[in-house]
Amino acid sequence: MVRHTLPSHVEDYRDERWCREPTRLVETALDAERFVEQVGFASCLTDARRPGPSLYVAVCGRRDAVMPRHVQKDPESSLTWLLKDELVKRGRLYYAKFAHGRPMFVAPRMIPYFHAVWGMRRADETKRLSKKAQAILRVLRKEWEMATSDLRDDAGIKDRATFTRALDELQSAMLVIPSEVYYQPKFTYIWTLAVGRFPNELTRRVKRDAAIREIARCFLSGAGMTIPGEMARVTGLPRKEAGLGNRGLVAEGFATMLAPGRYELASGLAREHEPEPPLEDR
Numbered sequence: 673m674v675r676h677t678l679p680s681h682v683e684d685y686r687d688e689r690w691c692r693e694p695t696r697l698v699e700t701a702l703d704a705e706r707f708v709e710q711v712g713f714a715s716c717l718t719d720a721r722r723p724g725p726s727l728y729v730a731v732c733g734r735r736d737a738v739m740p741r742h743v744q745k746d747p748e749s750s751l752t753w754l755l756k757d758e759l760v761k762r763g764r765l766y767y768a769k770f771a772h773g774r775p776m777f778v779a780p781r782m783i784p785y786f787h788a789v790w791g792m793r794r795a796d797e798t799k800r801l802s803k804k805a806q807a808i809l810r811v812l813r814k815e816w817e818m819a820t821s822d823l824r825d826d827a828g829i830k831d832r833a834t835f836t837r838a839l840d841e842l843q844s845a846m847l848v849i850p851s852e853v854y855y856q857p858k859f860t861y862i863w864t865l866a867v868g869r870f871p872n873e874l875t876r877r878v879k880r881d882a883a884i885r886e887i888a889r890c891f892l893s894g895a896g897m898t899i900p901g902e903m904a905r906v907t908g909l910p911r912k913e914a915g916l917g918n919r920g921l922v923a924e925g926f927a928t929m930l931a932p933g934r935y936e937l938a939s940g941l942a943r944e945h946e947p948e949p950p951l952e953d954r
Contacts, residue, residue: 676899676934685896687735690725697733699751701758704730708765708777712890713786713907716756716767716775717749724906725894727777728752757853763869767850768843771908782890783873788883789909791874792845801845804829804838809847817851817864839863846874881916884909888917892927892937900933 678686687693691707698704707730708714714725719739729737731752743749759777760767766778770790778786792800797809807827812818818826829835842848849869852862867874878886891903904914918935921927927935 676902678897678899682895682897682936683735686894689894689896691730691733692735692737694733696730698727698730698755701755701762704755704759704777705762705764709779709781711779711894712782713776713778713887715906716777717752718774722905723902724891727755731755760850761852763851766866766870766873768846768848768866769840770844773840773844774908780870780873782887783870784876784878785883785886785890787846787874787876788878788880789887790844790846792847797847802838802841804834805841808835808838809842812848812863812865816868817862819854819860819862821860823863881920884913884917885920888914888921889926892918892921892935897930897934897936 711725717728718726732748740746811826824835849866850861851864904911
């Protein structure tokens with residue numbers, strides 16, 4: 673197996689963009705929102721063993737952050753979990769499980785592109801969704817939001833694992849999201865329809881090829897350089913489509929292809945294409 677490495681200046685670039693240094697670590701919900709706005713999308717609890725921006729790594733503020741075995745006693749993983757709950761409640765970022773069940777935060781500006789790739793039209797729901805997922809969706813379209821146990825009862829799904837799989841199915845199709853978390857009297861999520869929280873972003877039409885190119889642009893802007901298979905691992909896109917997105921950036925002069933599967937930001941574009949600051953900073 674070929675092991676691909678990154679030049680030190682690219683790692684330094686990522687340290688700054690992905691908040692992997694002590695001077696830029698994330699400590700509050702506002703910090704976290706600004707972080708996701710800058711990177712466009714980020715995993716929640718992945719560590720240095722997986723590529724891509726991560727809220728947990730940003731909370732740690734170091735490149736080599738590794739999730740400990742006993743996370744309950746670890747202050748950094750605990751803070752990440754609490755920030756995740758607060759971000760879900762604040763509702764300014766999209767949070768759900770996407771491809772392969774990966775929890776991810778997505779900035780509003782990137783939602784239309786993610787939806788163009790992973791979203792589902794209503795006409796396709798009966799063909800692509802399982803019967804259990806359709807049952808949950810019917811309940812939520814009637815009640816709008818419900819706690820986990822009530823939703824499972826009203827959908828008529830007795831088995832907890834079956835219910836979880838169906839809910840993951842709806843999240844990955846960008847139909848259902850958690851809107852709040854409660855710990856008393858018992859731990860539960862409140863679930864709601866994604867379109868209710870992000871109506872403009874989820875109803876905007878974008879062609880799939882354009883969406884993949886914009887997701888590639890977003891990732892490369894934060895990564896500085898991408899190596900074979902990296903963007904596909906981070907986003908959950910098929911490697912072939914990830915490659916097409918990167919080659920689209922080369923065609924427009926945004927990126928340079930150094931070797932098959934290896935792309936770098938074109939000279940001078942890192943600063944020129946900085947994302948817009950969040951509304952709080954304008």
